[in-house]
């Protein structure tokens with residue numbers, strides 16, 4: 001049954017959202033899986049079991065869950081280095097993601113890519129990229145492939161607010177508009193580019209307007225509200241698919257943890273983080289709606305929590321028992337110039 005509920009949140013976009021209990025429960029569960037997976041990754045990093053870079057997605061879960069909810073199997077996805085949430089939302093196996101984080105052969109890149117470089121051709125997930133903004137032209141190329149092959153797919157290209165200041169982003173926007181490519185550019189605006197706030201790094205604060213010169217339309221949405229994201233994504237995806245042309249969706253979000261695992265956090269106050277956690281948390285907001293609109297019982301939440309705890313635990317066990325890659329793997333899966 002589809003109900004229309006009044007939004008109890010401060011969504012800037014929506015007053016009413018049609019949805020079912022099953023749908024909202026699914027988003028709640030998907031966001032919680034990312035949250036618990038990331039919390040565990042943070043712990044494993046602290047224990048020295050994950051090495052190298054590791055950027056946690058905690059706080060931003062509603063973005064990828066709301067957007068992936070409206071994509072179709074033939075669509076492709078590409079993102080930057082804060083990517084574990086995107087992989088889980090693309091239905092990649094948490095075991096393979098955790099094993100990659102811990103550098104094991106059972107990982108998606110055989111333990112050789114780590115946190116920032118995982119891919120799944122099967123799930124149409126094209127990474128995982130460490131160079132800020134580099135995924136944008138690559139994703140535009142994927143959008144070109146959809147058009148060239150006529151497979152009806154679109155490419156969803158995620159980037160951060162910092163990435164929109166990179167030159168190659170605008171070269172990609174130009175081509176996407178000129179060649180009418182099915183590219184949906186998602187700007188995950190979490191307010192910071194490492195330790196630099198958006199007020200200090202961006203001229204003009206409305207990032208969804210960055211495509212105006214190319215005739216690319218843009219929308220802004222509250223990224224702490226999974227229903228608002230989903231509704232905005234639905235419209236945007238429909239536009240891109242039907243017109244075969246690009247669009248920008250700026251999703252206002254927030255990360256609770258540091259930029260990466262080593263972050264002195266001197267660029268924002270504890271009060272600012274606490275305020276977002278306490279008053280805007282996307283998981284708590286979904287839970288509050290499930291209770292107020294559908295009277296979902298405590299037992300349902302505890303059984304979801306239990307199920308997720310087991311999935312995450314299994315992923316850690318798998319990661320710890322999967323061997324490290326052999327030395328002979330050192331030169332495989334790489335491009336070598338003849």
Ligand SMILES: Cc1ncc(C[n+]2csc(CCOP(=O)(O)OP(=O)(O)O)c2C)c(N)n1
Nearest residue numbers: 082130131132160161162163190192193194
């Ligand atoms: C081309 C390039 N320049 C600089 C860096 C260093 N760097 C890594 S992450 C980052 C900030 C990017 O911020 P944003 O796009 O907002 O993404 P977020 O970390 O907030 O998800 C920078 C400058 C890099 N990896 N690549």
Ligand SMILES: [Mg+2]
Nearest residue numbers: 160161192193
């Ligand atoms: Mg950012």
